[in-house]
Amino acid sequence: MTTLLIxxxxxxDHDPGPDHPExxxxxxAILSALEGEAFAALERREAxxxxxxxxxxxxxxxxxxxxxxxxxxxxxxxxxxxxxxSPGSGEAALRAAGAICGAVDAVVAxxxxxxxxxxxxxxxxxxxxxxxxxxxxxxxxxxxxHARAGHGLSRVAVVDFDVHHGNGTQATFERDPDLxxxxxxxxxxxxxxxxxxxxxxxxxxxxxxxxxxxSREFRAAMTEDILPALESFAPDFILVSxxxxxxxxxxxxxxxxxxxxxxxxxxxxxxIAEGCCAGRVVSTLEGGxxxxxxxxxxAALVRALMAA
Numbered sequence: 334m335t336t337l338l339i340x341x342x343x344x345x346d347h348d349p350g351p352d353h354p355e356x357x358x359x360x361x362a363i364l365s366a367l368e369g370e371a372f373a374a375l376e377r378r379e380a381x382x383x384x385x386x387x388x389x390x391x392x393x394x395x396x397x398x399x400x401x402x403x404x405x406x407x408x409x410x411x412x413x414x415x416x417x418x419s420p421g422s423g424e425a426a427l428r429a430a431g432a433i434c435g436a437v438d439a440v441v442a443x444x445x446x447x448x449x450x451x452x453x454x455x456x457x458x459x460x461x462x463x464x465x466x467x468x469x470x471x472x473x474x475x476x477x478x479h480a481r482a483g484h485g486l487s488r489v490a491v492v493d494f495d496v497h498h499g500n501g502t503q504a505t506f507e508r509d510p511d512l513x514x515x516x517x518x519x520x521x522x523x524x525x526x527x528x529x530x531x532x533x534x535x536x537x538x539x540x541x542x543x544x545x546x547x548s549r550e551f552r553a554a555m556t557e558d559i560l561p562a563l564e565s566f567a568p569d570f571i572l573v574s575x576x577x578x579x580x581x582x583x584x585x586x587x588x589x590x591x592x593x594x595x596x597x598x599x600x601x602x603x604x605i606a607e608g609c610c611a612g613r614v615v616s617t618l619e620g621g622x623x624x625x626x627x628x629x630x631x632a633a634l635v636r637a638l639m640a641a
Contacts, residue, residue, distance in 0.1 A: 336638045337445035338367060339436050341380040341428040344452045346421025350409055353417060354585060354622040355454065355467040363451050363618070366628035367635060374639060376445060380432035380452060382424070383475065387434050390478040391471050391505055396462045400426070400469055412464040426454055426469040429617075433476035434483070436615040437570070441484045447603065447638045449575070450617040451631070457499035457574045457619050458524060466497065466524060472617050473574045474505040477512060480570045487511055490568035492559060492602055493518070494551075494595070495576020495619040496586040498527030498539070502574065507533035513566040515559045517551060519544060519579065519588050538562045547581070547589035552597065560601055567609045571602060577621030577630035585622050592626070596633035603641045612641055 345357045367375065388397050403410055404423040411417050429452035436448035456473055458466030477489040490513035491506070493499040498518040503526065506512040513536050518527050520541030527539045540554040563571070577595060579588035599616070606614045616634060621627040 334443065334446040335374055335376045336635065337436060337439055337448035338375045338377045338451060338635070339380050339432040339448060340364065340451040341432065343421065343424040343428045344380070347425035347454050348419040348421060349417035358624060359621065359627060360451060360453050362624040362628045363631045366632045367451070372635065375635070378435070380428040380450070381435050382427045383430035383434055387475055387479050388430055388470055390482060391461060391474045393462045400464060412469070416464045416467055416469070418469070422454065422469070428452060429454060429456065430470045430472050430475045433472050433572070433615060433617050434479045437476050437480050438483070440613050440615055441480070446612055446641055447614040448616070449635050449638060450615065452618055455619040456617070457493060457495060457502050458497070459501045460504045468501065471501045471505060473572050474502050476572050476615060476617070486569035488513070488566065488568045489570045489572065490563055490566055491515070491572045491574060492563060493574035493576070494579065494598055495574055496579035496583065496588055497523055497576070497620060499574055500524045500526040503531065503533070503537055507537055510534050510536050512536060513563065513568060515562060516540070517542065517554045517559060519586050522586055542588060544587035545589060548591055548594050551579070551590050551594055555598055555601065560605060564605050564609065569610050571606045571610060571614045573599070573602060573614065573616035574619045575616045575634055576619030577627050580621065580623065580626040580630055582623045582626040583621065585620070592629040592633040595630045596637045599634045599637035600640065603637065607641070614638070
């Protein structure tokens with residue numbers, strides 16, 4: 334079987350403004366990196382629109398409607414000081430959430446071994462009733478609950494290696510013992526959550542790293558804490574919040590990961606998935622704001638998926 338790449342041109346039309354780091358150029362850079370002979374075996378599909386029912390498993394219906402109603406016909410509107418929407422943002426957000434649901438469907442059906450969703454806006458900061466941190470809808474949480482409701486998979490895990498803690502995903506998961514969330518992130522840093530003592534009902538694993546931590550600290554956190562906990566949870570499906578802003582060249586934080594670290598971590602997650610859930614892994618783009626680092630890091634992740 335193959336690795337599936339799901340994206341959509343509408344995700345480029347979400348435009349927070351010329352000085353905003355979460356820019357359309359991010360997705361263009363990733364897609365350019367995934368052209369060429371090395372990635373010829375990827376199966377490429379366009380992201381469907383998410384259904385309201387899929388989004389509302391995570392987000393309050395009134396919140397969903399408020400976000401869609403806030404999309405301007407022209408210009409830009411701030412949902413918070415960091416989270417800006419433009420006329421194309423509504424469809425982009427629906428395609429981003431739809432991509433991960435479509436990827437889950439395809440992997441469960443055996444149409445692909447695994448998948449990467451190259452979409453934006455990102456999602457892991459979005460809480461059930463709040464947009465924040467560039468995020469409108471929590472794509473990875475929507476995918477997790479879709480795996481359960483749509484396919485009867487009772488235990489679903491998310492691993493998040495974005496440099497910022499996925500507070501929205503944790504808020505969605507923390508009271509449900511059949512959902513697992515693990516995060517490696519910089520602390521102190523936005524959004525200020527993700528302390529080690531935030532454990533939910535025993536289903537949350539946070540490993541904050543101090544500024545200037547690099548490959549050694551990242552791999553130790555994964556090897557000593559995240560991966561053993563993931564394996565012990567024995568999920569039926571694994572999703573990855575693939576943020577690349579812990580890269581040493583990224584301007585928004587102070588960790589020193591490399592593209593090789595992202596490939597290694599993805600390979601380790603796939604290894605665990607092969608032992609507990611038939612290799613079923615879906616990853617989706619979160620952060621990453623240096624375009625060259627974003628290109629090489631996303632390519633490393635996809636190569637690791639293709640090698641499975």
